[in-house]
Amino acid sequence: MTLEWYFLNIRDEESAAAFLREKRVFHRERSCLSCHQQMQLGSRRPNGSPQWRCTNKACRARISARTGTWFEGSRNRLSLRKAIGLILAWSDKMSSMRFCKKHLRLDNSVTVRWNRHLRAVAAQAVGEVSHPIGGPSKTIELDETLFCRRKFNRGRQYGRRQWVFGGTCRETGESFVELVENRSAATLLPIVLRHVRPGTTIVTDGWRAYRCVGHGAIQRSQQIKRARHGKKVKSERG
Numbered sequence: 001m002t003l004e005w006y007f008l009n010i011r012d013e014e015s016a017a018a019f020l021r022e023k024r025v026f027h028r029e030r031s032c033l034s035c036h037q038q039m040q041l042g043s044r045r046p047n048g049s050p051q052w053r054c055t056n057k058a059c060r061a062r063i064s065a066r067t068g069t070w071f072e073g074s075r076n077r078l079s080l081r082k083a084i085g086l087i088l089a090w091s092d093k094m095s096s097m098r099f100c101k102k103h104l105r106l107d108n109s110v111t112v113r114w115n116r117h118l119r120a121v122a123a124q125a126v127g128e129v130s131h132p133i134g135g136p137s138k139t140i141e142l143d144e145t146l147f148c149r150r151k152f153n154r155g156r157q158y159g160r161r162q163w164v165f166g167g168t169c170r171e172t173g174e175s176f177v178e179l180v181e182n183r184s185a186a187t188l189l190p191i192v193l194r195h196v197r198p199g200t201t202i203v204t205d206g207w208r209a210y211r212c213v214g215h216g217a218i219q220r221s222q223q224i225k226r227a228r229h230g231k232k233v234k235s236e237r238g
Contacts, residue, residue, distance in 0.1 A: 003103075006088050014043055016080035017050035017065050026065055027052075035059045050080070075117060082106060083114070090118045116147075116162075123164060123179050133167070133174040134200030141203045142167045142192065144183045165191060 010016050020026040021041065030039045032054040039052040039061075050065040066072045071083065078086075085104045089095040095115055100106040134140045144165045165188060166177035176195040180187050196202065
């Protein structure tokens, strides 16, 4: 599925809702909470917000198509058509502010906010489906990164902050990543034990939280220093 396909096929809110319904992002069918009759998905006006409407003429209850889906809540402000376009652009690594402003007519603040939403979803998905990586004769580099943005897009004061922790296997390229509240040992160690196989050589940046990993942790500074002296460095987490 490409952006070219998107511009040709997703022309309004109705076609956007039909696409999301087909992909099971939206409910395929719903029953009325009031009378338990079948509901029908549609819009009251052209390019209006899609709604589920009760087919019982004596009831005629309505509910937003977004209710109970990922598009509910704070993501309710952006039209479905533009949201799909931004998601496809993000998946193609094209969701820059310049591209989204020119082709999707999105404000920079909206683009930044949605890029953050999509990164969070991707991080969560990787954490849920990934299998343990590494093992004997394998080396995994662990690191944590702080994502933040400036308040009102200026100055040095930072608004929302989000720590992301992950690791990558040098030999296979496999990796894991998770959103974390902080980088304490109590937070990071369970993630390491869950994602890293026993016997793995672990390389870290020397952050004190990694001390709990034990003799399997090799600080980068130590590794570089020893490498300069021609010494082979290897340690296993058993």
